Amino acid sequence: MTRMTGTAVTQDRATPLGRAIVAQAAMEVRLLFRSPESLLVTLGVPIGLLVFFSVVDVLPTGDQRAVEFLVPGVLAISVAATGLVAVAIQTAFERKYGVLKRLGGTPLPRWGFLAAKGLAVAATLAAQALLIVVIALGVLDWRPAGGAVLVPVAVVVGAVTCTAIGLLIAGVLRAEATLAVVNALFLVLLVISGVTFDPSALPEALASVGRLLPVGALADVLRVAVAGEGVAVGSFALLSGWGLGATALAARTFRWEP
Amino acid sequence: MSLSSALRAPAIEIAGLTKRYGDTLAVDHLDLEVHRGETLALLGPNGAGKTTTVECCEGYRVPDAGSVRVLGLDPRRDARRLRPRVGLMLQEGGVYPLARPREMLHLFARFHADPADPDALLARVGLADARRTRFRDLSGGQKQRLSLALALVGRPEVVFLDEPTAGLDPAARRMTWGHIRELQDDGVTVVLTTHLLDEAEELSDRVAIVDRGRLIALGTPDELTHADRDEVEFSARPGLDTADLAVALGVGVVELRPGRYVVHGPNEPTLVARLATWLERHDVRLGELQAGKRSLERVFLGLTDDSADDALVTGHGTAGEDTGGRQRSGAVPRGEVGA
Numbered sequence: 001m002t003r004m005t006g007t008a009v010t011q012d013r014a015t016p017l018g019r020a021i022v023a024q025a026a027m028e029v030r031l032l033f034r035s036p037e038s039l040l041v042t043l044g045v046p047i048g049l050l051v052f053f054s055v056v057d058v059l060p061t062g063d064q065r066a067v068e069f070l071v072p073g074v075l076a077i078s079v080a081a082t083g084l085v086a087v088a089i090q091t092a093f094e095r096k097y098g099v100l101k102r103l104g105g106t107p108l109p110r111w112g113f114l115a116a117k118g119l120a121v122a123a124t125l126a127a128q129a130l131l132i133v134v135i136a137l138g139v140l141d142w143r144p145a146g147g148a149v150l151v152p153v154a155v156v157v158g159a160v161t162c163t164a165i166g167l168l169i170a171g172v173l174r175a176e177a178t179l180a181v182v183n184a185l186f187l188v189l190l191v192i193s194g195v196t197f198d199p200s201a202l203p204e205a206l207a208s209v210g211r212l213l214p215v216g217a218l219a220d221v222l223r224v225a226v227a228g229e230g231v232a233v234g235s236f237a238l239l240s241g242w243g244l245g246a247t248a249l250a251a252r253t254f255r256w257e258p
Numbered sequence: 259m260s261l262s263s264a265l266r267a268p269a270i271e272i273a274g275l276t277k278r279y280g281d282t283l284a285v286d287h288l289d290l291e292v293h294r295g296e297t298l299a300l301l302g303p304n305g306a307g308k309t310t311t312v313e314c315c316e317g318y319r320v321p322d323a324g325s326v327r328v329l330g331l332d333p334r335r336d337a338r339r340l341r342p343r344v345g346l347m348l349q350e351g352g353v354y355p356l357a358r359p360r361e362m363l364h365l366f367a368r369f370h371a372d373p374a375d376p377d378a379l380l381a382r383v384g385l386a387d388a389r390r391t392r393f394r395d396l397s398g399g400q401k402q403r404l405s406l407a408l409a410l411v412g413r414p415e416v417v418f419l420d421e422p423t424a425g426l427d428p429a430a431r432r433m434t435w436g437h438i439r440e441l442q443d444d445g446v447t448v449v450l451t452t453h454l455l456d457e458a459e460e461l462s463d464r465v466a467i468v469d470r471g472r473l474i475a476l477g478t479p480d481e482l483t484h485a486d487r488d489e490v491e492f493s494a495r496p497g498l499d500t501a502d503l504a505v506a507l508g509v510g511v512v513e514l515r516p517g518r519y520v521v522h523g524p525n526e527p528t529l530v531a532r533l534a535t536w537l538e539r540h541d542v543r544l545g546e547l548q549a550g551k552r553s554l555e556r557v558f559l560g561l562t563d564d565s566a567d568d569a570l571v572t573g574h575g576t577a578g579e580d581t582g583g584r585q586r587s588g589a590v591p592r593g594e595v596g597a
Contacts, residue, residue: 013342014371023368027354027361034356094354102352105316107341107369107412257318258350 015107024108024116029123032086041085041186043128046078049196050132054140059197067140071132072151072222073195078128079155080215083121083162084169085186091117091170092178100256110256114167121163122156129155145228154225154236158218161243164250165214171254189215211235214242267330269294269416269447270315274324277310277471284310286471287324294415297438297448299462301455301558307471308451309349312418315449316346328416342370345414347405349421353393359404360389363411370412383407383437399430406437417441419450423457435461455554459483467558475557483552490521490529491556493545494537506536514559517545525549 032038053059054067094100103113136142170178190196192206193216199207210216220235270292277285285307292298300308313319314326317333317340326333331340353362363380367373380389383403388396396404402422409417422438423431438461441448452458458465459479467475467482475482496516504511509523523529530547537544 012339015338015342015369016371020369023365027357027365030361031354031356097355098348098350098352099354101318101350102348102408104318105341105344105346105348106366107338109338 017109017112020108021112021116021119024103024113025119025123028090028117028120032090032120032124038086038090042078042081042124043131046074046081046128047132047135049077050074050135051140053196054136067136067142068226069198069223070196071136071142071144072226073219074132075129075151075155075222076158076193076195076215076219077190078132079125079158079218080162080186080189082124082128083159084166085182086124087117087121087163087166088170088178088182089175091167092173092175095170095256096175096258098258101258104256117167118160118163121159125155125159144226146230147222147225147228150225150231151222154218154221154239157236157239157243158214158221161214161218161239161246164243164246167254168246168250171250189213192216193219195219212238214239217242267327268292269296269329270449271327272311272315272324273326275311275314275321275326276323277307277314277319277321283471285314285321288468288471288473290466290473290476292447292449294447295442295445296464297442297450297462299458299465300449300451300468301453301458301465301554302451302468303453306468308468309420310471311468312420312449312451316344316418317341342412343415345409345412345417347409347417347419347422349424351393351401351405353401353404353408355392355394357393358390359385359393359396359400359407362393362404363407366408366411372413373411374413376411379407379411384433398425399427402426402430402434403437406434410437410441414446416447416449419448421451421453423452423454431457455558459554465554479554482557483554488522488524489549489552490523490525490533491519491546491548491552492521492533493518494542498540498542503533503536507532514556518555518559520556520560 032042050067050070054070057066059066059069091100100113104110108116133142166182169181173181189210192199192202192210193213194202194207194210195215199210199216202210211220217235217239221232221239224230224232224235268291270290272288272290275285275288275290276283288307288311290298290311300311302308310319314321315328315333317337320334328340329343333340357365360376360380363376367376377386377389380386383406385400385403385407388400391400393401393404402425406419406422409419419438423434426434435457438448438450442461448461450457450461462479464476464478465482466473494517496513498513498519500511500513500519507521507523507529509521509529511522512520514520521529521533530549534544
């Protein structure tokens with residue numbers, strides 16, 4: 001390694017922030033795809049649900065065809081899987097293994113690290129959403145009536161909300177506890193938030209809890225949008241509220257050191 | 259600070275550094291300067307405050323009192339300017355278990371404007387063959403070497419190495435020492451923590467001995483080991499009857515730690531002859547005999563012990579530097595010192 005000597009070494013050095021953030025985001029995406037558990041949750045579960053229940057019509061989906069009901073729900077589940085489940089688990093273990101601390105000692109600033117995480121979630125989610133829409137349109141004969149603008153917007157807001165909740169959980173709980181809590185939460189959201197079947201099939205109390213949770217609200221926004229019925233204002237406000245609350249809380253409680 | 263004084267500033271200036279965790283005073287009014295291009299070893303038992311001191315320099319800890327400047331900058335307030343110029347090696351690996359050495363080094367290289375060539379660096383630390391092995395599958399030595407490479411990839415002016423050879427076998431330690439010497443040749447300022455006396459003696463320009471958060475000695479290895487004329491040090495089997503020996507020699511004898519003895523008498527032929535006679539009479543085989551120059555171990559044990567009893571305490575250090583209560587009890591893990 002050649003070195004600079006003398007006075008040259010005392011100068012400030014610029015950090016190539018853009019390059020650093022993209023490299024960090026690429027690393028996160030690679031690691032996600034390297035872990036079979038993460039892949040199962042982020043891709044396997046949503047697409048498996050979509051294909052299986054579209055083909056086997058056993059779910060109570062009201063008077064709609066199963067696929068019409070499932071696509072928005074599965075998009076919402078994907079957002080929760082990538083933004084909440086994967087981010088929470090990955091981040092919690094990054095802290096446990098001292099990765100967050102080590103990265104904190106590099107020129108990559110903390111906000112840059114969080115930006116990279118957001119970028120990695122965005123890239124993964126874009127691939128997932130594309131895959132879901134392509135399968136739905138091409139194979140399952142899905143015919144949306146609208147939502148070309150609203151769906152991407154809702155997915156982004158939902159992703160920010162879920163990522164903030166994921167970071168909130170990962171920042172507060174031990175890695176093992178995060179793993180358990182997040183998986184349980186995912187299962188609960190799957191069942192009571194009306195993402196795979198019409199929540200009116202549930203007891204009313206449970207259904208209303210499900211509707212108040214962020215994933216239920218996101219599914220509702222998406223479903224109204226693809227039905228060509230405009231903006232579900234109440235659900236959208238609820239989703240955004242969750243996002244703001246979780247972000248504020250995560251910013252206060254997040255810990256970087258093991 | 260003017261530009262010219264910034265240029266002349268020492269690499270590291272620590273003044274009155276104090277840091278406590280709850281009731282434990284981890285660092286206690288520590289003053290220390292490290293010159294540019296110098297290698298300084300922070301030597302001390304586990305829990306002495308070495309890691310806390312280094313982590314204050316790295317910006318991980320906020321001092322409760324006192325100040326720390328690295329390259330004339332505040333490690334926290336000026337982190338954005340300082341990070342590109344500093345390399346660090348933490349005790350924990352800090353690497354994703356599923357990441358591979360090559361991609362980690364390339365990632366860290368992307369954080370710097372003018373990094374070292376990651377592949378060349380990988381070869382230099384002997385990880386070329388393991389470049390695609392997942393971090394969790396690397397051996398302890400390979401993990402340490404990757405950690406070292408990650409500290410160097412940004413071509414730092416100052417590197418902090420926290421226990422760089424912990425858990426390494428002797429061959430791997432020598433290899434790491436070789437890398438550290440290359441850094442010295444390149445003019446890099448190196449601060450390393452260690453509880454290994456030979457490591458401190460071998461690598462450093464100056465040794466700072468810390469114990470219970472205080473700086474208790476500072477100097478070149480030669481200065482620190484320069485002996486009093488009236489002291490002879492020897493090693494033999496542990497548990498000799500020092501009282502009887504003292505009577506035979508007519509001067510005081512202390513067992514510093516099991517098997518290591520200091521005779522407080524002038525280094526003269528008659529004293530050595532009496533010692534030899536006593537050893538013969540008790541059928542004791544002599545290990546080492548040293549006079550004129552003290553071992554760094556002698557310096558260390560002499561400085562960090564409050565009483566002869568303390569010197570006899572053995573035990574194995576646990577991880578958890580700076581968090582254990584050892585520094586309060588004085589039950590320092592002697593077993594590791596001078597290993």
